[in-house]
Amino acid sequence: MKLTGYELADPHQLDATFAALADPTRRAILTRLAAGEATVRELAAPFSMSQPAISKHLKVLERAGLISRGRQAQRRPCRLRAEPLRVATDWLANYRDFWEESYQRLDQLLGEVQRQQAAEIERPGGNHE
Amino acid sequence: MKLTGYELADPHQLDATFAALADPTRRAILTRLAAGEATVRELAAPFSMSQPAISKHLKVLERAGLISRGRQAQRRPCRLRAEPLRVATDWLANYRDFWEESYQRLDQLLGEVQRQQAAEIERPGGNHE
DNA sequence: TGGATAGAAAACCAGAAGGTTATGAAACTA
DNA sequence: TAGTTTCATAACCTTCTGGTTTTCTATCCA
Helix, strand or coil: CCCCCCCCCCHHHHHHHHHHHCCHHHHHHHHHHHCCCECHHHHHCCCCCCHHHHHHHHHHHHHCCCEEECCECCECCEEECCHHHHHHHHHHHCCHHHHHCHHHHHHHHHHHHHHHHHHCCCCCCCCCC | CCCCCCCCCCHHHHHHHHHHHCCHHHHHHHHHHCCCCECHHHHHCCCCCCHHHHHHHHHHHHHCCCEEECCECCECCEEECCHHHHHHHHHHHCCHHHHHHHHHHHHHHHHHHHHHHHHCCCCCCCCCC
């Protein structure tokens, strides 16, 4: 458990990244882009959604730094920029130990609680879940 | 690059998890909870925000499965449930190879660009970023 | 020159998010 | 019993989100 209690990365960056990832359409777009560059039309094709809606999603992804856009004639090919995903993963990594040990911890905690309940006068105790 | 093109986990689960993580207050609450159980009052203390606002945040976290709540007298101690964080991390892990190679890729690209610029006079094309 | 194609931008809308204050409900405490 | 503490719920407000349709701009092509 090596949590700092503070966020190392720019909070706004994490806000934008996690918010961008909270939409299934945008996650699907990122998944598609991991296979290589794609134009807006190509990205829009799988979805039953208007083209401007996709453009909006792309703008969200761009503002989060998750994609960059080039220019080829009329097309604006999009490319994945994975750096913010690394930052997000770094944040989540702080909890890795926790969920890996969570069963151990749960056992320990239940043990403690039971001992407390056995030794204390205070009756009703933490019925978590 | 071992992307499937499909999401392995329940999309709604990822929606809820990432949406929950998109708020700095909620991330701070999770960070606090990683240090151990805490009551609503304790969780609210660091923030200049009303108690109902914190309760709302906790409800969001609970619906995302990121916390569970017990009961001790009037108190409802909250406990971190890290499983959804593992799921989110698993999703992000699909991109790990991509961002790890990105520096290599960037170096390659910069090398190419520099060589082109050295050999060329001017040619507008693919100005990503 | 005059379309067609690719995509962005504008205007609009319904619903969700995030905050507030006020009130209510349990359970402890004097 | 009355009061306090802890927390949730309700009602309300403002802003953000995610979608729409319509229109505009830029570039290719015949």
